Amino acid sequence: MRRGLVAVVALLVLATGCAGSGEPAPTAAPATATLPAGVDVVVRKVVDGDTLEVSKGERVRLIGVDTPESVAPDRPVGCFGKEASRFTASLVPPGTPVRLVGDVEQRDRYGRLLAYVYRHADGLFVNAELLRQGYAQLLTIPPNIAHTDEFTAIARQAREGAQGLWAACTLLPDGRVAPASSGTPGGSG
Numbered sequence: 001m002r003r004g005l006v007a008v009v010a011l012l013v014l015a016t017g018c019a020g021s022g023e024p025a026p027t028a029a030p031a032t033a034t035l036p037a038g039v040d041v042v043v044r045k046v047v048d049g050d051t052l053e054v055s056k057g058e059r060v061r062l063i064g065v066d067t068p069e070s071v072a073p074d075r076p077v078g079c080f081g082k083e084a085s086r087f088t089a090s091l092v093p094p095g096t097p098v099r100l101v102g103d104v105e106q107r108d109r110y111g112r113l114l115a116y117v118y119r120h121a122d123g124l125f126v127n128a129e130l131l132r133q134g135y136a137q138l139l140t141i142p143p144n145i146a147h148t149d150e151f152t153a154i155a156r157q158a159r160e161g162a163q164g165l166w167a168a169c170t171l172l173p174d175g176r177v178a179p180a181s182s183g184t185p186g187g188s189g
Helices: 002-016 081-091 126-132 148-160
Strands: 027-029 038-048 051-054 058-062 097-101 113-119
Touching: 038 081, 038 113, 051 097, 058 126, 081 126, 113 126, 126 148
Parallel strands: 058 113
Antiparallel strands: 027 038, 038 051, 038 097, 051 058, 097 113
16 A cells, blocks of 8 residues: 555656646646546557557556557567557547556656556546457556456456457467467467
8 A cells, every 4th residue: 555655646746747848737636436546647649559648748558458569660560459559549539638546666667657547537447448348468567466356357357258359369379469460360379
């Protein structure tokens, strides 16, 4: 609990330190019945299925999920990668207010802000919805594990129900989705 609070405080410091470029500064909003405490920002663009750009140009990597690659110049496009990007864009198109909630670590090794993302209008937990609809696989990287049990159950249901990529893509022996060029859709390889 203390680590989560430290992460939220770090997000708040980040939000209040971003003023001055002409865009409205992200603000810390009080916790509500539907949203956990965090930082409110506005989506500027969807980079790919699991990465957003928000107010002030900050890149946000969604914690606990991994969508197939769709834009990495050094990696092949993953099966269902473009679909995952489009789905994320349908959930949080540019201009959508969202709340970012941190975990233990504030940033990943690429400098992106790590967060659980909630759509402000209705409280939709974006990370979980990507898993539920089969647009993402579970990706647990300790110490950011606040929702691991919940995400594990959701991902299992999506896979067992052949949702999204679980029905459309060839799987590698380790259970990961193969790149689009590695197999034909529909396989379970």
